[in-house]
Amino acid sequence: MVRWLLVVLVLANVGMWAWTHGWLAPWLQADREPRRLERQIDADRLRVVPPASPEAAPSAAATPASSSTGSSFLGSSSPAPASSASPSFPPASSSSASASTSPAKADRTVCTAFAPLDEERARRLQSALEAAGAEIEATRSEQGASYLVYLPPAPTAAEAQRRLAELRRIGRSDVFLIPDGPYRQAISLGIFRYEEAARALVARLAALGEPGALVAPRAPFTVRVHLQARWRDAAGAGTAGTLAAQFDAPVRDCG
Template identity: 30%
Template sequence: MLKILFGLLLLINGGLYAFQHGYLDALIPPSHDPLRLKQQLHPDQLKLLPLPVENGAAEKVEKVAAAEPEKIPQITEKASDVVACTEIGNFDAAEAKNFEAKLAALTLGDRLTRRPVQENARFIVYIPPLANKEAADKKGGELKRLGVDDFFVITEHTPLQWGISLGIFKSEEAARNHLAALNQKGVRSARVGPHNVAAPKFAYQLRRIDASTKAGLDKIRATFPRQEERACSNTAA
C-alpha cells in the first residue's frame, strides 16, 4: 500500500514538474496557455487601422486646422496718446473770453482750469490808437488786404485803446524783426514800444487730453497764433 502511495506522489510531482517546464505543451491546447498565447503574438506585424469618420467630420477637422489663431484685442487708446497737462497762454481779458467760448465745444469740464499770469516787461508792435472802434475796424480791413491776419484791436481802457496790436515779443530785437517783415508787406504806420502789462493775463491748463480732444484743441489754438502752448508749470490754477 505504501509503495502505491509513494508511486502516486512521484507521478504527481513528475507531472507538475513536466507542466511547469513545458514538457506537456503538445498535449494542452494553445488557448489555455497564456505564455504560449503571448509567444504567438507578433507585435512587429501589428498594424493600426484608422477609425471610420462620419460624413462631414473630416471637413470640420480641416476647418478647425485652417482657422486663424485667436487674435489679441488691440488697445485703441494708448497711454502715450493721452496728454497729462498742457498750458496755453497768455490771454488778455477779451481773448480769454473768446478762447473759453470756443473751448465749450470740447466739453472739458473739470479738465480745464484758468490761472492768472504775471508777465515780465515785453515789447509790442502796434498801430497807434485810432479815433474809435469803426476806424480801428477799417484799419483792420486794410491789414487783411495786405496779407496780415495776426492782429487784434485793443479794446481795453488803456492808453492804446482803439489801437491795433500786431504782436508782443519777449525782446526788442524780435519785435523789430517783426516790424521789418510788416514793412515789407506795406504796413507803414506800425511801430515798436514797451508793453507794460497793466491788465491781467490768463493761461489755461488742460488735463487728461486724449487724441481726439487734442486735435480739436489744436484747431482752436490755431485761431490764436500769438498764444504759446507749453508744458504745465507746477503752479496750480
C-alpha cells in the first residue's frame, strides 16, 4: 500500500513539473509564459504613456463636467426666461436723489463750539444760530456737588486772556474762562469731587508761581448745555463770532 502511494506522489510531482514548464501547453489552454507571449498581437506597437501632471488633472476633469452641463441645458425643453440673464440696474431716480443731497451734507464742513452755558442762555443762542442758517448739536450735562478751583475774575477781558496764556505756558491746558453766573470772567482751573483734591491743586499752582487760586464749593446740582454749530461755508461761520459776543459765550473751532 505504501509503495502505491509513493508511485502516485512521484507521478503527481512529474506532472506538476511538466505543466509549470509548458510541456502540456499544446493540450491545455494556459495563459502562462511563454505561451501568452506567442499569442500577443502587434506587441511592437504598444506604447507606455506617462501619468498626467497634477496641474493638468483638474482642467481635464472640469472639461467633461462643463460639456455635460452644456448638453443638459441644450436638451432642456423649457428655456430659461430672458429676464433672469439680464443685469439689474438701480433706478435712476434714487441715484440722482442721493447725488443731489450729498453735496449739501458735504458743504457743512465748518464747525464752531461754544463754552458751556446755562439752559436759558443756551436756548436763546441756539435759536439765533438756527436763524442764521447753522445746524446745531446740543449736549446737556448734569453735575453734582463738587469743588471749583478758580482764579478771581479779571478786571478786563485782555487781562483774562493774559492769565489764560500764562496758565497754558506752565502746563495747564484744560483751563477756560467762565462765561456766566457768579464766577463770570473768572478762570476755571478744575472741578473736583473732593475738597482735598482741590486743595492739592492750589498747592501745586502756588509752587509753579500762581498763588492766587481759590477753592469754592459748587451747588449740589447744575445743568450745562454745550452747543456745536455747523455751517455751509466759512463766510457763514463768521456769524458765530458775532453771536458769541452778543450772548457772551466764548467760541472756538470744534475738535
